[in-house]
Amino acid sequence: MAVVGFDVGNLSSYIAVAKGGGIETIANEHSDRMTPSVVSFSGPQRSQGQEAKSQMVTNPKNTVSQFKRFIGRKYKDPAVQEELKRTPYNVVETENGGIGMQVQYQNEQEVFSPEQVTATFLTKLKTTTETALNTKVIDCVISVPQYFTDTERRAVCNSAYIAGLNCLRVMNDTTAVALAYGIYKQDLPTPEEKPRNVVFVDMGHSSLQVAICAFNKGKLKVLSTASDRSLGGRDFDRVIFEQLAKDFLDKYKIDVNSKLRARQRVLVEAEKLKKQMSANATRIPVNMESVMDDKDVRSGMQRSEFEALAADLLKRVEVPLKAALDQIKIKLEDIFSVEIIGGSTRIPAVKEIIKSVFKKELSTTLNQDEAVSRGCALQCAILSPTFRVREFTVTDLTPYPIKLKWTSAKGEPGEMVVFKKNDEVPFTRMLTFYRSEAFSLEAFYSDEVPVPYPDSFIGKFTVKNITPNEEGESPKIKVKVNINRHGIFSVSSAHVVVKLPPEPEPEEPKEEAGKEGKGVNGKEEVNKEGGGGEEGAKMETEPTTPNDTAGTEEQPKQGAAGQEGEEKMETSEEQQEKQDETDTSKTKDEEEGKKENGDKEDGKKGKAKVKYSNRDLPIESVVNELTLPQLQLLYEKEMHMVAQDKLERDRSHAKNNVEEYVYEMREKMYGSLEIYITEEDREKFSALLNETEDWLYGDGEDLQKNAYITKLEDLKKLGDPVVKREQEATERPRAFDELGQALILYRKFLTQYNDGDEKFSHIEKADIEKVERCLKEKEEWRDKKQNAQNQIPLTKDPVVLASQVRTELQNLISTCDPITKKPKPKPKEEPPKEEPPKDETPKPEGDNPTPTDEKMETESTEANKEETNPPPQADEMEVD
Ligand SMILES: Nc1ncnc2c1ncn2[C@@H]1O[C@H](COP(=O)(O)OP(=O)(O)OP(=O)(O)O)[C@@H](O)[C@H]1O
Ligand SMILES: [Mg+2]
Numbered sequence: 016m017a018v019v020g021f022d023v024g025n026l027s028s029y030i031a032v033a034k035g036g037g038i039e040t041i042a043n044e045h046s047d048r049m050t051p052s053v054v055s056f057s058g059p060q061r062s063q064g065q066e067a068k069s070q071m072v073t074n075p076k077n078t079v080s081q082f083k084r085f086i087g088r089k090y091k092d093p094a095v096q097e098e099l100k101r102t103p104y105n106v107v108e109t110e111n112g113g114i115g116m117q118v119q120y121q122n123e124q125e126v127f128s129p130e131q132v133t134a135t136f137l138t139k140l141k142t143t144t145e146t147a148l149n150t151k152v153i154d155c156v157i158s159v160p161q162y163f164t165d166t167e168r169r170a171v172c173n174s175a176y177i178a179g180l181n182c183l184r185v186m187n188d189t190t191a192v193a194l195a196y197g198i199y200k201q202d203l204p205t206p207e208e209k210p211r212n213v214v215f216v217d218m219g220h221s222s223l224q225v226a227i228c229a230f231n232k233g234k235l236k237v238l239s240t241a242s243d244r245s246l247g248g249r250d251f252d253r254v255i256f257e258q259l260a261k262d263f264l265d266k267y268k269i270d271v272n273s274k275l276r277a278r279q280r281v282l283v284e285a286e287k288l289k290k291q292m293s294a295n296a297t298r299i300p301v302n303m304e305s306v307m308d309d310k311d312v313r314s315g316m317q318r319s320e321f322e323a324l325a326a327d328l329l330k331r332v333e334v335p336l337k338a339a340l341d342q343i344k345i346k347l348e349d350i351f352s353v354e355i356i357g358g359s360t361r362i363p364a365v366k367e368i369i370k371s372v373f374k375k376e377l378s379t380t381l382n383q384d385e386a387v388s389r390g391c392a393l394q395c396a397i398l399s400p401t402f403r404v405r406e407f408t409v410t411d412l413t414p415y416p417i418k419l420k421w422t423s424a425k426g427e428p429g430e431m432v433v434f435k436k437n438d439e440v441p442f443t444r445m446l447t448f449y450r451s452e453a454f455s456l457e458a459f460y461s462d463e464v465p466v467p468y469p470d471s472f473i474g475k476f477t478v479k480n481i482t483p484n485e486e487g488e489s490p491k492i493k494v495k496v497n498i499n500r501h502g503i504f505s506v507s508s509a510h511v512v513v514k515l516p517p518e519p520e521p522e523e524p525k526e527e528a529g530k531e532g533k534g535v536n537g538k539e540e541v542n543k544e545g546g547g548g549e550e551g552a553k554m555e556t557e558p559t560t561p562n563d564t565a566g567t568e569e570q571p572k573q574g575a576a577g578q579e580g581e582e583k584m585e586t587s588e589e590q591q592e593k594q595d596e597t598d599t600s601k602t603k604d605e606e607e608g609k610k611e612n613g614d615k616e617d618g619k620k621g622k623a624k625v626k627y628s629n630r631d632l633p634i635e636s637v638v639n640e641l642t643l644p645q646l647q648l649l650y651e652k653e654m655h656m657v658a659q660d661k662l663e664r665d666r667s668h669a670k671n672n673v674e675e676y677v678y679e680m681r682e683k684m685y686g687s688l689e690i691y692i693t694e695e696d697r698e699k700f701s702a703l704l705n706e707t708e709d710w711l712y713g714d715g716e717d718l719q720k721n722a723y724i725t726k727l728e729d730l731k732k733l734g735d736p737v738v739k740r741e742q743e744a745t746e747r748p749r750a751f752d753e754l755g756q757a758l759i760l761y762r763k764f765l766t767q768y769n770d771g772d773e774k775f776s777h778i779e780k781a782d783i784e785k786v787e788r789c790l791k792e793k794e795e796w797r798d799k800k801q802n803a804q805n806q807i808p809l810t811k812d813p814v815v816l817a818s819q820v821r822t823e824l825q826n827l828i829s830t831c832d833p834i835t836k837k838p839k840p841k842p843k844e845e846p847p848k849e850e851p852p853k854d855e856t857p858k859p860e861g862d863n864p865t866p867t868d869e870k871m872e873t874e875s876t877e878a879n880k881e882e883t884n885p886p887p888q889a890d891e892m893e894v895d
Contacts, residue, residue, distance in 0.1 A: 017148050018402045019155040020191070020391025021140050023133070025083045025247070026220035027358070028052050029388035030144050033396035033404070038195075038389045041147045049384065050143065053080045054135045056120040060663040061656060063139035072279045075103040077118040081249075082136070084221060085114050085129040087163070087170030087639070092469050094244075101253075103275055121659070130170050130641070134177035134653050141178060153181050154399055156391040159502075161187040161224050161414060162242045164460070164468040168503050169640035177649045183398040184391075185501040189215045189226035190411050191390025192356055193235050196381055198393055198407045203232045211351045212238070216336065216369055217387070218359035221247040223332065225339040227350075234408035238345070239437060241338035242414075244467045246331050248289070248359040254324045255285040255316065259301065262314045269307040277307040292318045293361050322364050329364050336372040342437065352378045356386045411440040416461040417473065417504055419496065424450055424489065433496050434504070436464050443497040443507070449489040453479045456494070458504055474638035476506035481632065484514065492632065506634055515626040662720075669723035674711055676727060677704050680734050691740040693810045700733045736812060744809060746817035754797055754824045761790050761827070764835050774839065782834040789830045793823055 018033040027049045030041040040048045045065050055067035055078040062070070070078045084098050090108035099106055105117040107126060115126035127135075137157075144152045157180075159171055168185050175182035192215050197203065204211055210229035217224045224242040228235050259281055260271050271277040284301060291299045298317040306312050322329065340347075353373045359365060360383065370377055382389070396404040413434050420430040433444055448454065458473035460466045484490045490511050497507040641649070680688075681704050684697050692700070707715075707730060715722065768775045768783055800815040807814060 016154060016399070016401050017144060017150050017152045018392060018395045018399045019144055019152055020158075020388045020393070020395050021137065021155055022158045022188070022191070022385075022388035022391060023083065023136065023140075024052055024219055024387075025081055025222075026052060026249070027384070028136070028140060029385050030140050031385065031388040031392035032144065032148065033392045033399075033402055038392050040385050040388065041144050043143045044146070050140065051080075052083065052136060053078060054082070054132050054139075055079070056118040056125075058119075059121050059659070060667070061120070061135060061660055063136050064143075071103075072276060072283065075275050075279050076105065077120075079104055079116050079118065079127075079132050081221070082116070082129050082132045085116075086133055086174070087129070087167030088114060088468075089470070090114050094467070094469070097245075103279060130174045131177060131649060131653070133171070133174035134649070135656070137174055137178035137180060138653065138657060141180060153179070154183055154395060155180050156184045156186050156191075156395040156398070157182050158188050158191050158387045158391050159185050160222055160242065160244070161189055161226065161240045162222070162244050162467055163187075163502070164415070164466060165473045165502075165504055166468070166470075166639040168501050169638065172501060172503070173641050173646060176646050177653050179650065179654070182501075184394055185503075186391055186394050187224075187226075187237075187240075187411060187502070188217050188219075188387050189224050189240065190228075190237055190409060191388075191394065192217060192354070192381060192386045193226060193228040193230075193237065193390070194393050194407065194409055195386045195390035196354060197228075197230045197235045198405060200230065203230050206231045206234070210236075212345060212349055213351055214336075214339070214353040214373060216353065216355050216360060217357040218332075218355075218365060219247050219357040220249050220359070221245070223247060223335055223359075225335045227339050227343065227345065233406055234410070236410040236439075237412045239339045239342040240412065240414055241335035241342070243331055243335050246328060248286075250328050251289055251321075251325055251359070251362065252282060252285045254328065255289055255321060256282050258316065258324055259285060259288075259314055263306065263312050266314075267310050267312050269310055269312070271307055274307055280306060288316055289321070289362075292316065292321050293363060318363070325364070329368060332365055332368045333372050336369060340372075347374050350375065352380075354378050354381055356381055356383045358384065411500075411502070412437045413440050413442075413498055413502065415464055415466045417498070418459055418461040419446075420457045420459065421448075421454060424454075432461055432463075433458075434498055438498075440498045440502055441500045443495055446494045446496060448478075448492045448494060450478075450481050450492050451483040451489040452481055453477055454481070454492075456496075456506055458496075458506075470639075472639075473504050474506075474636055476637075477635040478506070478509045479633045479635060481511065493629075505636065505638070509632040509634055510629040511632055513628045513630055515628050517624050517626070666720045666723070669720045669727075670711070670715075670718075673707065673723045673727050673730070676730055676734070677708050677711070680704055680730070684737075688737050688741055690809050691744065692737045696733070696737075696810075700737075703730065703733060740809065740812060743813045743817055747804070747813065747815070747820065750817040750820035750824070751797065751801065754793070754820055754827070757824055757827055758790060758794055758797070761786060761831050761835065764831075765790070775835075777839045778834060778837055782837075786831050786834055789827060793827050796823060 020031045020033075020038075022029045022031075028051075029049060031038050032041055042048050043050050043064060047065065050064040051068040053064065053067040053071065055062045055070040055074060057070060057074055057077060067078060068080075071080065081098070081102070085095060085106075088095050089112045090106070091112060095106075095114060107115045107117050109115040109126065109128070114129055116129065116132055117124060117126050119125070141152050141155075155175070157171060157175060159168060163171070163185075171185050172182055193213070196213065196215070208231065210231050212227060212229050215226045215228065222242060222244050223246045224240070226240045227238045229238050260278075263269050263271055263281075269277070271281045280303065284303060288299055288301060296318045298315050300313070300315040302311070302313050304311045350373060353369060353375050355366070355369060355377050360369070360377075366377055393404065393407075394409065396402040397407060397409075414436065416432050416436045416438075417434040418430055418432045420428065423429050433446070434442065455475055455477040457475045460468070460471040460473065462471065478492060478494060481490070481492060490513065492509060492511050494509045495507045496504070498504050499507075681701065684692065684701060684704075689697070707726060710726070715726065764775070765783070765787060768778065797820075800820075803814045
């Protein structure tokens, strides 16, 4: 199965696949390695990538771009409201406060969620990959910005689900880049040595991300990250656009902001200008025709002018760079290199700022555009069971602290930070509670660190089916909280510790580790789980409450894609063992754990036995994501639309074929085909072509595929014979030529034979007569057919076809060749004579060869050496 990485950028997306020979970037159907992140709806069809991008100016209302800014967000979110100021298509608030992208699709007004639009785009990346690899694509790794919060990450997982993909990891852009950087490096320090610290700066279309990573052989650890969610290439485009718009208003009195199409065109021009200014410091002219009100405009800009206009934006570049440094108090001399990626790091002023913050020359070791997708493909290879790849451990971090809130058994509020900023990811912690009834834990982003998301709520997790124990006390409830490899938080499992009756001795209790499904995660996670356990032990000193008893019940299957991921991660048996080991090693509860085990051992030593068993408890999760039934519905809808797209593509292909045929024939009827059709027929055919053209733009504009196929067949009934006559008129002389040459050669053979040529003396008379008969027959046939053909005009169907001539030629060859090429029998063995040198071999007497004969002669001599006769092959013989 294919091992794929998708970098879904705000502007441009890339696909990389892992293959035996390394990582390869996949080009789309336009042979372009970059696919624009755009989805367009035009009439009955959806299009994505390049085709959709070309509609940004012509069909802006139904062309959705920048959907990455909306995914996992609500309509009233201030960031969304800000975004809407620059969105050319309609966005509405859905019933549940979500975002709806309103477009015309299949002649209806339809509203799609950002998750659906993202899925539509992922479908495109998926099919592009499938076409290139000629295999199914299911498993993949998808990149997201490091600053994405829980809900945004869940939404990306949901989109993958809707597109029929299995996202093995939602991977931070900068972490993917770090993996692409590190995995092939042969000279990394050993695990015992000081790590190599590398800074990665990714400035793309919409945001700026920085990560400082530590590398040792076989592993990378993200030490710190920082970002500006709203600082990217498009912000630079905007300042250029504003300047051009102002200029056009002053000089030409046109307000391009008042007309969507004009605005889109000037925006495209602004981006082009920005890129040109990266390469040239001189003034770059801008000339646009008929921008608005039929006015042509002229303007221009110089790099220094742009830098002055963008000064406020440029000032913001250093903020995340410094923040990443400050978080870990790293010295600049401990930074090995600064790697830049993302299109906007090509801006000279941006480069200067990065250089001045890190006081280092910048490195471009990595492919600036493709590094993210390559890292994702590598991660997919690491996680995929079908692919073997060098071991490389990736430890990411959580950018935002997460706290849990609960109400104690006494009714008092409790809370604690369960994951601090920059804690390792993925990671699992174990918390212990004493409860006699169901209780809830609510997860929030802690407000110590600003989170670029208006709602700090992550989820509410209710641990259910708890009852007091036999003594009427609250049993011990162990709860696992986890940030999985997608960076998604959950309360992933809970169990109650139940005291078992002393006799009869039950079977050794086993934790139901596999209940949540077999894991697919890579080895690095196993290691981290080990680490997580130790930290988790501290967490086990959590608040306790009075006595009760515990119940047991199977944990329900949890929701959607994001949770599926965490389930998988949780359930590696290896991980579970590690976790449990660590859990039972420290602290008060750990001690109790020990006691549990100790008691078991004591039992073995014959003392009073107290045995415990763990029983899983169901958890009800309320999180910001679609439920499985909702997802299933959307998946089915997407698959239906994929089928519609195919139908529509086939339909429009069939229609195009008719259109193309009409134009081609009309041109040829008065051009290359003119001499092959009578005037009367030409007029008749032309009329039919005109009629068909009218039909295509009238009644036949919107019909099913078969209507076009039938129409084309009708046209071809008239057109094909003419085309065939032209083809025959070209082919036929060539075929007659070939036949003629063969006849000459065999005739020449007969002449040589009749002249008593020694080399044919072994051929029997009957065979010679056969050749003669065949030759005569074919010559007559040729003469008859050629004469007949010459009698009829070109406008009539030919009396003989080139294919028939070639059949006659084949008959001739198969009759004559076995005779003319019959090998001469070996001469009787004679006592060895001294042979004259080769070039002095005497030629047969009376031979006065023509150039043709000479060739035959030479071949004959060579052939005699090999004791075979000359093969008079038509294509090897020269003819006078
Ligand atoms: N030579 C250049 N000079 C200036 N800007 C450039 C140049 N080449 C590309 N860009 C800009 O880089 C941006 C695209 O970069 P990139 O492809 O890394 O973004 P993305 O991955 O789609 O977005 P994001 O990472 O924000 O999701 C665009 O704004 C583009 O105009
Ligand atoms: Mg990017």
